[in-house]
Amino acid sequence: MNPHELRNKIVNRSARISVIGQGYIGLPLSLLLADSGFNVIGYDVDSKLIEELSNGITRLGSEKKVRDLLLKHLGSRYFPSNDWRRLKGSDVIIIAVPTPRVNGTMELGMLMEAIGLASSAINRGGLIVVESTLPPKTFDTLLIEIGKAGLRPGEDVFVSYCPERAMPGKLIDELIFNYRVIGAKDPASAELSKILYGCFVKGEIEITDPLTAEIAKLVENAYRDVNIAFANEVARICEALGSDVRKVRELVNRHPRVNMLLPGIGVGGSCLTKDPLFLSWVSSENGYSPELINIARELNESMPIHYANLVDDFLRWKNSGSGIVCVLGVTYKGDVEDTRESPAKYLIDELMRRGYRVKVHDPIVKESFGARFYDKLEEAVEDADAIVIASDHSGFKEMDLKRMRELAGRDPVLLLDGRLIIDKEKAEASGFVYVSVGNLSSLRRIKDEAFTLSETISKVPL
Ligand SMILES: NC(=O)c1ccc[n+]([C@@H]2O[C@H](COP(=O)([O-])OP(=O)(O)OC[C@H]3O[C@@H](n4cnc5c(N)ncnc54)[C@H](O)[C@@H]3O)[C@@H](O)[C@H]2O)c1
Numbered sequence: 001m002n003p004h005e006l007r008n009k010i011v012n013r014s015a016r017i018s019v020i021g022q023g024y025i026g027l028p029l030s031l032l033l034a035d036s037g038f039n040v041i042g043y044d045v046d047s048k049l050i051e052e053l054s055n056g057i058t059r060l061g062s063e064k065k066v067r068d069l070l071l072k073h074l075g076s077r078y079f080p081s082n083d084w085r086r087l088k089g090s091d092v093i094i095i096a097v098p099t100p101r102v103n104g105t106m107e108l109g110m111l112m113e114a115i116g117l118a119s120s121a122i123n124r125g126g127l128i129v130v131e132s133t134l135p136p137k138t139f140d141t142l143l144i145e146i147g148k149a150g151l152r153p154g155e156d157v158f159v160s161y162c163p164e165r166a167m168p169g170k171l172i173d174e175l176i177f178n179y180r181v182i183g184a185k186d187p188a189s190a191e192l193s194k195i196l197y198g199c200f201v202k203g204e205i206e207i208t209d210p211l212t213a214e215i216a217k218l219v220e221n222a223y224r225d226v227n228i229a230f231a232n233e234v235a236r237i238c239e240a241l242g243s244d245v246r247k248v249r250e251l252v253n254r255h256p257r258v259n260m261l262l263p264g265i266g267v268g269g270s271c272l273t274k275d276p277l278f279l280s281w282v283s284s285e286n287g288y289s290p291e292l293i294n295i296a297r298e299l300n301e302s303m304p305i306h307y308a309n310l311v312d313d314f315l316r317w318k319n320s321g322s323g324i325v326c327v328l329g330v331t332y333k334g335d336v337e338d339t340r341e342s343p344a345k346y347l348i349d350e351l352m353r354r355g356y357r358v359k360v361h362d363p364i365v366k367e368s369f370g371a372r373f374y375d376k377l378e379e380a381v382e383d384a385d386a387i388v389i390a391s392d393h394s395g396f397k398e399m400d401l402k403r404m405r406e407l408a409g410r411d412p413v414l415l416l417d418g419r420l421i422i423d424k425e426k427a428e429a430s431g432f433v434y435v436s437v438g439n440l441s442s443l444r445r446i447k448d449e450a451f452t453l454s455e456t457i458s459k460v461p462l
């Protein structure tokens with residue numbers, strides 16, 4: 001098959017497409033390709049996942065459009081499989097396997113396995129596209145691996161890097177409307193990839209070299225992480241000075257050139273917690289050691305511990321260091337089911353390590369990181385001395401605060417709003433001692449000397 005033939009196959013939708021990895025990215029991508037007219041094999045090593053998909057069940061429950069597309073195309077254009085032999089004879093293979101940070105390093109084993117499989121299964125003259133996030137210069141290593149399989153990249157097989165940037169919670173819309181970057185070393189690989197993505201992408205598609213694409217992908221997430229760290233730093237300043245970060249943020253964001261992000265109890269998710277470090281580590285290996293990115297990451301990682309310290313100080317003052325803490329929300333952000341690197345995990349670990357009884361509720365996912373999970377919000381809140389909101393689920397914004405206060409323990413009960421979603425006046429009128437990220441003034445008021453905020457702040461490892 002020459003590039004012209006593959007081009008025609010893509011244009012008339014007769015190209016056989018396989019997607020390796022059917023998780024947050026691979027599944028919606030496969031379904032959009034099916035929706036644009038291709039027959040798609042969705043391959044994954046997780047046989048339970050494949051069984052679920054084959055029965056029309058997705059783990060991405062909050063992505064309604066993914067579920068609708070699965071039910072629409074399952075068995076007609078979309079074929080989930082855990083049999084690698086089904087990949088043989090593919091004209092196009094897209095790789096969307098994890099490239100996580102494990103024990104302080106970049107884990108590329110799954111990617112290498114997938115590239116080996118793709119090299120052995122792709123038709124001669126076919127296209128391999130990598131969507132998984134790559135540390136800089138990894139694309140070159142992948143080309144070497146493909147070469148080892150006896151294929152000459154740019155001649156026997158075409159290869160590109162198309163980093164994914166869709167946002168969980170609105171994956172289908174962002175897969176369609178985001179602009180895309182394609183990194184490729186030869187014009188045919190770039191052109192074929194552009195035609196492929198043009199089948200469902202409505203945003204602009206930009207072609208560049210692979211290294212630029214690798215760096216750009218990581219810079220986007222590092223940019224966001226650093227900016228959230230800045231917001232978190234301002235929150236900590238406001239806490240120390242006895243001010244309210246919500247008011248400060250509202251004012252500064254009226255400046256035409258300031259856009260401060262939202263501070264919070266922590267930055268989680270599979271991307272912002274590793275991509276900035278990939279950028280930092282690889283540049284350190286190449287002669288420049290970034291400081292800003294590393295410090296931002298450390299500051300963001302310290303946030304759940306900072307608030308565990310706060311709850312601990314409160315409970316020492318109230319109950320001599322014993323008590324019940326209710327944590328509301330375990331997902332890394334609101335209205336998604338993903339708990340990877342969730343700040344709630346670090347908060348819960350730390351509170352349990354200090355001997356507190358932790359009760360957990362989440363309306364979307366039944367996970368509690370070793371603490372006790374309660375299906376009902378009311379049961380989780382019962383007898384609590386402190387309640388911490390760790391995820392900004394829509395449902396939490398409309399909680400009946402009076403009822404919650406009735407159910408919670410004896411006075412005073414701390415309500416720590418880690419996501420700035422509760423109205424301070426309403427919470428106080430309901431009888432809570434309400435504090436939020438970036439505003440600890442209520443605690444100052446009730447405790448004066450007994451509870452020294454400076455002590456809390458100095459405990460935070462930075
Ligand atoms: N989740 C996001 O929001 C997001 C956004 C942009 C980019 N990314 C990047 O996309 C990539 C995939 O992330 P994800 O969130 O979809 O991961 P995921 O864990 O949700 O899904 C990956 C899937 O790949 C499967 N897998 C692992 N090794 C395999 C192999 N050798 N062969 C076949 N299947 C294999 C796993 O079983 C899993 O189901 C990562 O590089 C990630 O950094 C993720």
Ligand SMILES: CC(=O)N[C@@H]1[C@@H](OP(=O)(O)OP(=O)(O)OC[C@H]2O[C@@H](n3ccc(=O)[nH]c3=O)[C@H](O)[C@@H]2O)O[C@H](CO)[C@@H](O)[C@@H]1O
Binds near residue numbers: 220228262266268
């Ligand atoms: C550059 C960018 O936009 N990248 C996105 C990002 O997706 P994400 O879902 O991980 O990103 P966020 O929504 O930012 O959430 C992360 C954590 O930060 C907390 N947060 C957020 C905003 C804020 O103002 N204050 C906060 O504290 C929030 O609670 C949560 O814990 O990476 C994906 C993978 O690469 C990309 O595909 C996707 O485009």
